[in-house]
Amino acid sequence: MRRRHESAGNTGMKVLEAVTFDTVMGHFAQAHPYDGQDEANSNDEAEAHIRNAQQLLGGRWHRVLLADTEVLDVVLPWHLGEDGEVELIPPAGLTVGEAAARLAALGESYARTNPLCARKLDRQTNAPPTPVFLATAAMPGPDYARLTVREGLIHLDGLHRLLAWRRAGRPAPGDRIEAYVAGLGPADLSPADVRHGTRHDQEGLDVHPGR
Numbered sequence: 001m002r003r004r005h006e007s008a009g010n011t012g013m014k015v016l017e018a019v020t021f022d023t024v025m026g027h028f029a030q031a032h033p034y035d036g037q038d039e040a041n042s043n044d045e046a047e048a049h050i051r052n053a054q055q056l057l058g059g060r061w062h063r064v065l066l067a068d069t070e071v072l073d074v075v076l077p078w079h080l081g082e083d084g085e086v087e088l089i090p091p092a093g094l095t096v097g098e099a100a101a102r103l104a105a106l107g108e109s110y111a112r113t114n115p116l117c118a119r120k121l122d123r124q125t126n127a128p129p130t131p132v133f134l135a136t137a138a139m140p141g142p143d144y145a146r147l148t149v150r151e152g153l154i155h156l157d158g159l160h161r162l163l164a165w166r167r168a169g170r171p172a173p174g175d176r177i178e179a180y181v182a183g184l185g186p187a188d189l190s191p192a193d194v195r196h197g198t199r200h201d202q203e204g205l206d207v208h209p210g211r
Contacts, residue, residue: 014065014176015184021054024061024133024180031130032157046133046157049143050182053135053156057183063131064184065176066153072097074134074162075154077143084114091146100166117160124164129177132158136183153181 028050054061066074074096079089086106089099103110103121111118133156138144147154155162158179171177 012067013070013181014067016063016065019061019063019180021059021061024050024054027131027180028133028157049135049139049141049156050133052139052141053133053182056139057135057137060183060185062181062184064179064181066179068171068173068175070153071162071171071177072100072166073153074132075147075149075152076159076162077138077147077155079143079159081110081114082116082120084110084117086110086113088114088117093147093149096162096166100163103163103167120160121164121167124161125168127161129165129170130161131178131180132156132161134158134179134181136181156182 025047028047032046072095075093076089076096076099077093078091079087081088086109088102088110094102106113134153135156136151136153138147138150138154139156144154165171165177
């Protein structure tokens with residue numbers, strides 16, 4: 001994966017700190033508990049993706065802030081629209097920007113054909129923002145098997161949040177969203193970040209994962 005460091009502006013990822021897997025899972029469990037009685041709850045699947053990322057990408061996790069342009073380029077895997085009539089994202093995958101454009105083109109019909117997915121999107125539109133979880137490579141399993149893009153920023157959890165925010169015009173140009181990312185390597189970080197991480201926004205390192 002080719003990456004380039006950005007010297008100024010909100011054009012690249014801002015790395016806040018290196019974090020442990022326990023920290024990642026603790027935040028996920030607190031913000032996204034699994035409820036088997038809720039048909040809209042798929043947090044068990046998301047947890048499996050996060051655990052796969054831990055195993056496959058060497059246990060390297062960072063808390064970051066993504067620029068608005070990077071959010072649009074996050075790759076979303078195959079999504080059947082919560083078993084609705086319309087496949088929202090094909091097996092080859094779509095970026096957040098592409099999937100949001102597809103949703104906009106479907107318009108009000110999507111709520112009729114995919115009511116559960118539409119409810120999840122509506123629920124996230126005005127919900128307090130929480131970090132999304134991403135990896136720098138595609139995971140195993142059917143959701144990722146036919147992804148065209150195999151490296152970059154690839155979704156682990158937060159699909160409905162990302163699409164709902166985009167539909168609502170967030171993040172605005174110049175704004176950032178928080179994410180936990182698995183698999184950033186030494187080439188993406190300064191030596192200080194590799195050893196210690198950074199603790200404050202103003203000390204973050206700007207990087208840009210190129211796909």
